[in-house]
Amino acid sequence: MxxxxxxxxxxxxxxxxxxxxxxxxxxxxxxxxxxxxxxxxxxxxxxxxxxxxxxxxxxxxxxxxxxxxxxxxxxxxxxxxxxxxxxxxxxxxxxxxxxxxxxxxxxxxxxxxxxxxxWRLSTIERQQDIDFDADSFALLQNYDAAKLNFVPAPGLQVMNVYFPVQELYSLVHHASPEENEHTKAEGIKNLKILIHSAINNPVLRSIVLWREHYKALFEYCEQMPAKAFESMVNESSVEQVLASFGDDQAAMSQWLQQHIGTRKIYAIATRNKTT
Structure with a gap:
């Protein structure tokens, strides 16, 4: 042969x-x-x-x-x-x-x-793990924010969509067997309305994706938080990331507290490069 x-x-x-x-x-x-x-x-x-x-x-x-x-x-x-x-x-x-x-x-x-x-959820779940460093957040009080970076959760990213992907995902993965037929029918009816609206009056929405422990998660987010996440992923300084909120100090504080709590932000680090 x-x-x-x-x-x-x-x-x-x-x-x-x-x-x-x-x-x-x-x-x-x-x-x-x-x-x-x-x-x-x-x-x-x-x-x-x-x-x-x-x-x-x-x-x-x-x-x-x-x-x-x-x-x-x-x-x-x-x-x-x-x-x-x-x-x-x-x-x-x-x-x-x-x-x-x-x-x-x-x-x-x-x-x-x-x-x-x-695809994004699948790739996020295979990202290398890192440790959450609660003590590092003290740097926010002691250092110039222009010289600090946020350390995002593994795989953290922003995705823009027109269709109700969260609702479609929930229909498949989070449907409760205890739901009666009427509740299911109402959910599907509302989903069809959302899809019809996205086709006839498309509005771009943002989704933030991240990994908590070994599970990839995602949720819708508003314009300013999405801008802050994108800036963080691009390795902008803490000062630049927080500038996404303009003069809205309340929104900035809420974003920080919420997303440190949900571990989308894993740590604060000093910058090793200039912008």
């Missing part, structure tokens, strides 16, 4: 896995006929493993679309965007953008935003 690691075999392997046409010679194809069955099995294993991995990373999308629709879309994505990373947990970065091109999702335009939320 010819060397299976020769370049033309590698070319055929990729072409067969992704089901793409190739320019292999007839002689090469003939030589490789004894591995066709193995390639077929390998391709099926690649597709099934990929679908399973995507369903773990995008559980909300899976629930909203249903298993059959999700499998079909995931399979197409796997073929168009072959895995190029070692860990399946790192695969799927382009999935939300890919969903914009799926004509069958025209009636569910919120799905790409939900997919982006799923």
């Amino acid at each position: 010819s060397n299976l690691f020769a370049p033309h075999y590698q070319q055929m392997l990729v072409a067969n896995i992704t089901n793409e046409p190739n320019n292999l010679s007839a002689n090469t194809v003939s030589e490789a006929s004894d591995v066709n069955d193995a390639l077929f099995i390998y391709r099926n294993n690649y597709i099934e493993t990929g679908i399973r991995a995507l369903s773990i990373t995008f559980p909300t999308v899976l629930a909203l679309l249903g298993e059959d629709a999700f499998r079909n879309i995931a399979k197409l994505y796997l073929i168009k965007h072959p895995k190029d990373c070692f860990d399946w947990a790192d695969y799927g970065a382009m999935f939300s953008a890919y969903l914009f091109d799926i004509d069958a999702l025209a009636d569910t335009p919120y799905i790409p935003e939900v997919a982006e939320l799923d």
Whole structure:
């Protein structure tokens, strides 16, 4: 048997896995006929493993679309965007953008935003852990705020959305089995109203995402807090972050107390660079 690691075999392997046409010679194809069955099995294993991995990373999308629709879309994505990373947990970065091109999702335009939320939550949960340092907040009283940084929670970030992704997420993950049918029906009715409003009168809203212990969390936030979080993520000084609130000292104090308490802010550190 010819060397299976020769370049033309590698070319055929990729072409067969992704089901793409190739320019292999007839002689090469003939030589490789004894591995066709193995390639077929390998391709099926690649597709099934990929679908399973995507369903773990995008559980909300899976629930909203249903298993059959999700499998079909995931399979197409796997073929168009072959895995190029070692860990399946790192695969799927382009999935939300890919969903914009799926004509069958025209009636569910919120799905790409939900997919982006799923992806961000998944990546946040795999961020390296850091220690909460309560003592470091004393630096706020003793140092110039221009020379200090906030240390955000692992993976803290801001996402902008048009659709009610928090409500859609809750519909899937936080539905109570004790809810009666009338309550469920009212919840779905209100959700449809929110989606209809987002389509006909789109308003951009901000969501802050972070990790508490090993659980990724998120919530809506208003304009000034969102601006402060974005400034913090960009490693602006404490002075610059707090300037997001202008002269509203009450809002600034509330933001600090609330988000130190909810551990979106893990510590205060002295700056090691100038701006």
